[in-house]
Amino acid sequence: MGFSITDMLNKDTSMAAAPVKEHTIERISYSKLVPSEDNFYSMQEIEELKTAIELAGRVLNNLVVTPLEDGKYKILSGHRRHRAVGMLLDEGKTEYEFLPCSVEQIEDADRAVREPMLLIAANSQRVKTAWDKLEEVRRMRDLQRQAKAERGLNGRVRDLVARSLNISSSRVAKYDSILNNLIPSLMEEIKADNLPISTAYELSKLNTEQQQATFTCFVQTGKLPTGDDVFQSNTPDTTAQPEVSAPQSESTPATPQTDNVFPSNTLPGDAARLVQQLTCLPDNKLPRLAKLLGTSTAQLTADLNALNNLY
Known part of the structure; x- marks a missing residue:
């Protein structure tokens, strides 16, 4: 019988309880290591990591890889270390060619499900960007939906995802709101590390036109609202309004007129x-x-x- 996604999880669907599969520690040549096409984790601060590896004289932490049919190995965890070593090799420092790797054996019948699970599990301790966290929830959500269809797991997908990633269901709900409602241009700002999760969540509660107005403001001013500056009901109305003026006699002094430029709930004290x-x-x-x-x-x-x- 092939591997099931739920074989990676205990009855509480916690990835922390995943069973230990057969693996070995080997030193593998850089040229035989292939980055995973499914890797979604950010590739930041490679230069700093390269310097740290050079100071230590070696890669200190094992990569997690799985064998491929052509004799090479697919990287599941360690993409940044792999790239940093590549930079060292480009400088002619061949002493860094071999990297320590934990080799995970995955049967072909299991690969489609086990690989993405291992990709997330092996990166559970890394420092993650806002984009990393959102993508983890998105992908785990897809895997848990598959598990429910395959095994008929009880409970909401949101709760299953929360237990799998060891986070709260309320946090998953916030991430779901962003994933489901935020417009693509603002999602790109998250990916570029310009938009924090807290602000993205507030923006996800706005309608599409309000989100687009916020993004347009960012393009024009170089700033995105943060925290309490993410206003909702008092967002300026961008719909053009007809200008209608009541006739006034020449002897009557002009009086200020109300206007629709600002909604009534603008906060003048802020x-x-x-x-x-x-x-x-x-x-x-x-x-x-x-x-x-x-x-x-x-x-x-x-x-x-x-x-x-x-x-």
Whole structure:
């Protein structure tokens, strides 16, 4: 009988209880190691890792690999170490050619499921970016759905994912909200490490138009809202509104008129938030606001740029 995803999990679906499979420790040539096409973990700070390996004189931690039919080995954990060693070899430092590897034996019938499980399990202790954490949940969610279909596991997929990754169900729910609702352009900002999980979660609760307005503001100003600056119900309305003015007699002094540039729940006491709203106003709102303030559009634009530089 072939390997089942649930063979990696105990009755509580915890990856920490995965059974130990046959493996050996070997020193394998860099040229025989092939990065996994399924690796989604970030490849940051390679130069720093290269320096650390050189200072230690060797790779200190084993890579996790599995044999391939052509005599090579697929890397499941250790992609950054592999790349750092490649950089050392490019510099002619051949003493780093052989890397210590834990070789995991996987039968072909099991490979499609066991490899992605080992990929996540073997990287459980690494420092992870926001993108790494989201992708872990996304992929574990797919694997757990497969497990439910295959074995009829009880419980919500969210809870199964949480126990598998040793995180809370509420955290999985937040990650699900981001994965399911955040627009692609903002997801790319997470991948680029420009958008933290907390802000991404707040943005995921906005509708598509509000998210796009936030991203447009980022493109224009180089800033994304963070923390309390992620406003929801008080996001400026970007829909053009008709301008209707009541006729006034010449003898009646002009009185300020209400306007739809700002919604009624703008928070005037929060200067940073107000500046965020002002600097994110669409261009078609500026002439109307300038008229209300008794200034020119050009002067208003200059004033908003100056305000933006204060925050």
